[in-house]
Amino acid sequence: MKHSILNLTARWPLLVASCAVALLVGSSAALALDETRLTQALNSADRSDADKELDDSRQPVVVLSYLGVEDGMTVLDLMASAGWYTEVLSHAVGPQGKVLMHNTEGSLARGNTADNVTQRLNNRLANVERVEGDFDELDIPSGSVDLALTHLNFHDVYNGNPAAAQVLLSTVKDALKSGGILGIVDHRGNVGADNVALHRITLDEVAQAVTEAGFHIVGVSDALHVDSDSRTLGPFDESLGRNTDRILLKAMKP
Numbered sequence: 166m167k168h169s170i171l172n173l174t175a176r177w178p179l180l181v182a183s184c185a186v187a188l189l190v191g192s193s194a195a196l197a198l199d200e201t202r203l204t205q206a207l208n209s210a211d212r213s214d215a216d217k218e219l220d221d222s223r224q225p226v227v228v229l230s231y232l233g234v235e236d237g238m239t240v241l242d243l244m245a246s247a248g249w250y251t252e253v254l255s256h257a258v259g260p261q262g263k264v265l266m267h268n269t270e271g272s273l274a275r276g277n278t279a280d281n282v283t284q285r286l287n288n289r290l291a292n293v294e295r296v297e298g299d300f301d302e303l304d305i306p307s308g309s310v311d312l313a314l315t316h317l318n319f320h321d322v323y324n325g326n327p328a329a330a331q332v333l334l335s336t337v338k339d340a341l342k343s344g345g346i347l348g349i350v351d352h353r354g355n356v357g358a359d360n361v362a363l364h365r366i367t368l369d370e371v372a373q374a375v376t377e378a379g380f381h382i383v384g385v386s387d388a389l390h391v392d393s394d395s396r397t398l399g400p401f402d403e404s405l406g407r408n409t410d411r412i413l414l415k416a417m418k419p
Contacts, residue, residue, distance in 0.1 A: 198230045198257060206256035211289065216249055222408040223316075225253045227388050232348040232415055234312060237261040241296075241305070241313040241340060243333070246272055247281035248293075250316050255290040264293045265305065273297065300333040305340040313337045314348045317400075317411075320366035323374060334378035341418040347380060349414045350389065355396045363399045368412050380416035389413050 203226055207217070234240065236259045242251045244267060251266045258264060266282070273279045286293055296303055315333075323330040337347055354365030372382060389411035400409045 198226075198234050199236060200226050200230055203229070203253075203257050207253065212252065216252065219249065219407070222406075223249075224388060225250070228348070228350065228413060229253070229257050231386050231388060231413065232312060232314070232346055234258065238311040239263045239265070239309060241265045241267060241310045241337070243267050243313055243315040243337065244269070244272060244318040244322075245282075246275075246318075247278050248285045250314060251293055252285060252290060254314070255293050258292065260292060262292055264290070265296045265310070266293050267296045267303065269299055270297065300329070300336045303336055303340070305336075307339050308342050310337075310340040310345060311342060312346045312348065313341060314350070316350045317352060319349050319351050319371065320354075320360070320364060323366055323370060324361045324364075327374065330374050331378055334375060334380070338378060338380065338418050343418060345418045346383070347375065347416045347418070349375070349412065349416070351412050352400045352409045353396055353412045358396070363397075365396060365400070365409075366412070368414070371412055371414055375414070375416045379419070381419060383415040383417050386413040386415070 206212075207220060207225065234254070234257045236257075238258045239262065240254050240258055242248070242254055242264060245251045246268065248266055251264055254264045266286075268278070268282070273282070282295075286295075296305060298304070319330065319333075322333055334347075341347065349371055351371065352363075352365045354360035354363060354367050356367050356369065358365070360366055368385065372385075375382065391408055391410040394405060394408070394410035396410055398405060400407070
Protein backbone atom coordinates (compact mmCIF):
# COMPACT_ATOMS: atom_id res chain seq x y z
CA MET A 166 0.00 0.00 0.00
CA LYS A 167 1.56 3.30 -1.07
CA HIS A 168 1.55 6.41 1.10
CA SER A 169 3.25 9.42 -0.39
CA ILE A 170 3.25 13.16 -0.98
CA LEU A 171 1.84 13.05 -4.49
CA ASN A 172 1.16 15.83 -7.02
CA LEU A 173 2.21 18.51 -4.55
CA THR A 174 5.89 19.14 -5.24
CA ALA A 175 5.32 21.10 -8.46
CA ARG A 176 2.88 23.52 -6.83
CA TRP A 177 4.21 23.74 -3.29
CA PRO A 178 7.95 22.80 -3.30
CA LEU A 179 8.73 24.73 -0.09
CA LEU A 180 5.70 23.21 1.60
CA VAL A 181 6.82 19.68 0.79
CA ALA A 182 10.29 20.42 2.12
CA SER A 183 8.81 21.48 5.46
CA CYS A 184 6.50 18.46 5.41
CA ALA A 185 9.46 16.10 5.23
CA VAL A 186 10.56 17.45 8.62
CA ALA A 187 7.01 17.19 9.97
CA LEU A 188 6.77 13.59 8.79
CA LEU A 189 9.95 12.65 10.63
CA VAL A 190 8.73 14.28 13.83
CA GLY A 191 5.30 12.66 13.61
CA SER A 192 6.59 9.19 12.77
CA SER A 193 9.04 9.12 15.65
CA ALA A 194 6.38 9.98 18.22
CA ALA A 195 3.45 7.96 16.90
CA LEU A 196 2.41 4.58 18.22
CA ALA A 197 0.91 2.03 15.88
CA LEU A 198 -2.82 1.41 15.78
CA ASP A 199 -3.81 -2.03 17.10
CA GLU A 200 -5.13 -3.17 13.71
CA THR A 201 -5.99 -6.67 14.90
CA ARG A 202 -8.13 -5.40 17.76
CA LEU A 203 -9.88 -2.86 15.54
CA THR A 204 -10.57 -5.45 12.84
CA GLN A 205 -12.12 -7.78 15.41
CA ALA A 206 -14.32 -4.96 16.71
CA LEU A 207 -15.48 -4.06 13.20
CA ASN A 208 -16.43 -7.68 12.54
CA SER A 209 -18.33 -8.09 15.81
CA ALA A 210 -22.03 -8.93 15.93
CA ASP A 211 -22.71 -5.59 17.64
CA ARG A 212 -21.98 -3.73 14.42
CA SER A 213 -24.69 -3.54 11.77
CA ASP A 214 -24.48 -5.36 8.44
CA ALA A 215 -25.17 -2.04 6.69
CA ASP A 216 -22.04 -0.55 8.26
CA LYS A 217 -19.94 -3.60 7.46
CA GLU A 218 -20.93 -3.43 3.79
CA LEU A 219 -19.07 -0.13 3.48
CA ASP A 220 -15.79 -1.41 4.89
CA ASP A 221 -14.35 -2.60 1.57
CA SER A 222 -14.61 0.82 -0.06
CA ARG A 223 -13.79 2.90 3.02
CA GLN A 224 -10.90 0.79 4.34
CA PRO A 225 -11.14 2.18 7.89
CA VAL A 226 -8.26 0.17 9.36
CA VAL A 227 -5.89 1.33 6.61
CA VAL A 228 -7.08 4.94 6.86
CA LEU A 229 -6.82 5.23 10.64
CA SER A 230 -3.46 3.46 10.71
CA TYR A 231 -2.14 5.93 8.13
CA LEU A 232 -3.47 8.92 10.04
CA GLY A 233 -1.89 7.66 13.25
CA VAL A 234 -4.91 7.02 15.47
CA GLU A 235 -3.83 5.57 18.81
CA ASP A 236 -5.45 4.04 21.86
CA GLY A 237 -6.46 6.71 24.39
CA MET A 238 -6.63 9.60 21.92
CA THR A 239 -9.28 12.31 21.84
CA VAL A 240 -10.55 12.49 18.26
CA LEU A 241 -13.06 14.72 16.50
CA ASP A 242 -15.39 13.23 13.87
CA LEU A 243 -16.31 16.38 11.99
CA MET A 244 -19.71 16.48 10.26
CA ALA A 245 -20.29 12.92 11.44
CA SER A 246 -23.86 12.61 10.12
CA ALA A 247 -25.29 9.27 11.37
CA GLY A 248 -21.89 8.31 12.76
CA TRP A 249 -20.44 5.52 10.64
CA TYR A 250 -16.91 6.74 11.36
CA THR A 251 -17.81 7.74 14.91
CA GLU A 252 -18.34 4.09 15.75
CA VAL A 253 -15.14 3.02 14.02
CA LEU A 254 -13.19 5.70 15.90
CA SER A 255 -14.84 4.68 19.16
CA HIS A 256 -13.35 1.20 18.80
CA ALA A 257 -10.00 2.54 17.57
CA VAL A 258 -9.30 4.81 20.55
CA GLY A 259 -10.64 2.33 23.10
CA PRO A 260 -12.30 2.91 26.46
CA GLN A 261 -9.57 5.29 27.62
CA GLY A 262 -10.06 7.48 24.55
CA LYS A 263 -12.84 9.86 23.55
CA VAL A 264 -14.67 10.62 20.31
CA LEU A 265 -16.31 14.00 19.77
CA MET A 266 -19.19 13.39 17.35
CA HIS A 267 -19.91 16.67 15.60
CA ASN A 268 -23.01 17.61 13.64
CA THR A 269 -24.63 20.87 12.67
CA GLU A 270 -28.30 21.53 13.27
CA GLY A 271 -28.85 21.27 9.53
CA SER A 272 -27.18 17.89 9.17
CA LEU A 273 -29.18 16.44 12.05
CA ALA A 274 -32.41 17.64 10.45
CA ARG A 275 -31.60 15.84 7.19
CA GLY A 276 -33.70 12.71 6.70
CA ASN A 277 -33.58 10.40 9.71
CA THR A 278 -30.11 11.45 10.84
CA ALA A 279 -31.10 12.50 14.36
CA ASP A 280 -32.94 9.23 14.97
CA ASN A 281 -30.08 7.23 13.47
CA VAL A 282 -27.57 8.95 15.76
CA THR A 283 -29.67 8.12 18.82
CA GLN A 284 -30.01 4.50 17.73
CA ARG A 285 -26.28 4.18 17.02
CA LEU A 286 -25.21 5.51 20.41
CA ASN A 287 -28.02 4.07 22.57
CA ASN A 288 -25.69 3.20 25.48
CA ARG A 289 -23.37 1.26 23.11
CA LEU A 290 -20.50 3.72 22.66
CA ALA A 291 -19.65 5.01 26.10
CA ASN A 292 -16.61 7.02 24.93
CA VAL A 293 -18.59 9.15 22.45
CA GLU A 294 -19.58 12.71 23.31
CA ARG A 295 -21.91 14.69 21.04
CA VAL A 296 -20.86 18.17 19.93
CA GLU A 297 -23.35 20.18 17.91
CA GLY A 298 -23.32 23.58 16.27
CA ASP A 299 -21.91 25.58 13.39
CA PHE A 300 -18.16 25.63 12.88
CA ASP A 301 -17.66 29.03 14.52
CA GLU A 302 -19.53 28.16 17.72
CA LEU A 303 -18.27 24.74 18.80
CA ASP A 304 -17.61 24.32 22.51
CA ILE A 305 -14.35 22.42 22.24
CA PRO A 306 -11.44 23.51 24.47
CA SER A 307 -8.45 24.83 22.55
CA GLY A 308 -5.63 22.32 22.18
CA SER A 309 -7.66 19.40 23.51
CA VAL A 310 -7.94 17.17 20.41
CA ASP A 311 -5.28 14.78 19.13
CA LEU A 312 -6.79 14.07 15.72
CA ALA A 313 -9.71 15.30 13.61
CA LEU A 314 -11.29 13.57 10.63
CA THR A 315 -13.66 14.84 7.98
CA HIS A 316 -14.93 12.02 5.79
CA LEU A 317 -16.56 12.61 2.38
CA ASN A 318 -17.96 16.01 3.31
CA PHE A 319 -15.24 18.68 3.05
CA HIS A 320 -16.28 19.23 -0.58
CA ASP A 321 -19.78 20.25 0.53
CA VAL A 322 -18.40 23.10 2.61
CA TYR A 323 -15.64 24.16 0.22
CA ASN A 324 -17.74 24.00 -2.95
CA GLY A 325 -20.50 26.01 -1.33
CA ASN A 326 -18.19 28.69 0.06
CA PRO A 327 -14.38 28.46 0.29
CA ALA A 328 -14.45 31.09 3.05
CA ALA A 329 -16.69 28.81 5.13
CA ALA A 330 -14.15 26.03 4.63
CA GLN A 331 -11.53 28.32 6.16
CA VAL A 332 -13.78 28.86 9.18
CA LEU A 333 -14.09 25.08 9.54
CA LEU A 334 -10.33 24.60 9.26
CA SER A 335 -9.64 27.42 11.71
CA THR A 336 -11.97 25.81 14.26
CA VAL A 337 -10.28 22.44 13.83
CA LYS A 338 -6.83 23.99 14.10
CA ASP A 339 -7.77 25.70 17.36
CA ALA A 340 -9.18 22.46 18.81
CA LEU A 341 -6.09 20.41 17.88
CA LYS A 342 -3.02 20.12 20.05
CA SER A 343 0.29 21.28 18.61
CA GLY A 344 1.34 18.40 16.36
CA GLY A 345 -2.26 17.22 16.12
CA ILE A 346 -3.44 15.63 12.89
CA LEU A 347 -6.21 16.54 10.47
CA GLY A 348 -7.32 13.80 8.09
CA ILE A 349 -9.42 14.60 5.02
CA VAL A 350 -11.03 11.88 2.94
CA ASP A 351 -13.08 13.02 -0.03
CA HIS A 352 -14.35 12.14 -3.51
CA ARG A 353 -11.58 13.21 -5.87
CA GLY A 354 -12.46 15.35 -8.87
CA ASN A 355 -10.74 16.27 -12.11
CA VAL A 356 -9.24 19.72 -12.61
CA GLY A 357 -11.57 21.81 -14.76
CA ALA A 358 -14.65 19.62 -14.18
CA ASP A 359 -17.91 20.83 -12.64
CA ASN A 360 -17.01 19.34 -9.28
CA VAL A 361 -19.74 21.28 -7.51
CA ALA A 362 -22.38 19.37 -9.48
CA LEU A 363 -20.42 16.13 -9.15
CA HIS A 364 -19.96 16.44 -5.36
CA ARG A 365 -16.20 16.13 -5.76
CA ILE A 366 -13.10 18.21 -5.07
CA THR A 367 -9.58 18.24 -6.51
CA LEU A 368 -6.48 17.39 -4.51
CA ASP A 369 -5.08 20.83 -5.36
CA GLU A 370 -8.10 22.52 -3.80
CA VAL A 371 -7.87 20.49 -0.60
CA ALA A 372 -4.12 21.08 -0.32
CA GLN A 373 -4.46 24.81 -0.98
CA ALA A 374 -7.23 25.16 1.60
CA VAL A 375 -5.38 23.39 4.41
CA THR A 376 -2.11 25.24 3.77
CA GLU A 377 -3.93 28.57 3.72
CA ALA A 378 -5.32 27.62 7.13
CA GLY A 379 -1.80 27.12 8.46
CA PHE A 380 -1.52 23.32 8.43
CA HIS A 381 1.52 21.42 7.17
CA ILE A 382 0.76 18.58 4.78
CA VAL A 383 2.40 15.41 6.08
CA GLY A 384 1.40 13.26 3.13
CA VAL A 385 -1.19 12.13 0.62
CA SER A 386 -1.98 8.43 0.34
CA ASP A 387 -3.27 6.52 -2.66
CA ALA A 388 -4.75 3.81 -0.40
CA LEU A 389 -8.27 4.79 -1.54
CA HIS A 390 -7.43 5.17 -5.22
CA VAL A 391 -9.90 3.46 -7.57
CA ASP A 392 -8.66 3.00 -11.14
CA SER A 393 -12.11 2.31 -12.52
CA ASP A 394 -13.47 5.69 -11.41
CA SER A 395 -12.91 8.26 -14.16
CA ARG A 396 -14.17 10.98 -11.76
CA THR A 397 -16.77 12.07 -14.31
CA LEU A 398 -19.80 10.79 -12.38
CA GLY A 399 -21.25 11.77 -9.04
CA PRO A 400 -20.57 9.47 -6.07
CA PHE A 401 -24.18 8.33 -5.92
CA ASP A 402 -24.21 7.04 -9.50
CA GLU A 403 -25.19 3.36 -9.28
CA SER A 404 -22.43 2.29 -11.68
CA LEU A 405 -19.81 3.28 -9.10
CA GLY A 406 -21.23 1.03 -6.43
CA ARG A 407 -20.47 3.72 -3.81
CA ASN A 408 -16.77 3.22 -4.47
CA THR A 409 -15.14 6.40 -5.76
CA ASP A 410 -11.53 7.41 -6.25
CA ARG A 411 -10.77 9.23 -3.00
CA ILE A 412 -8.29 11.69 -1.62
CA LEU A 413 -6.66 10.72 1.67
CA LEU A 414 -4.71 13.71 2.95
CA LYS A 415 -2.88 13.94 6.27
CA ALA A 416 -2.04 17.39 7.66
CA MET A 417 -0.53 18.56 10.93
CA LYS A 418 -1.01 21.60 13.14
CA PRO A 419 2.45 23.12 13.73
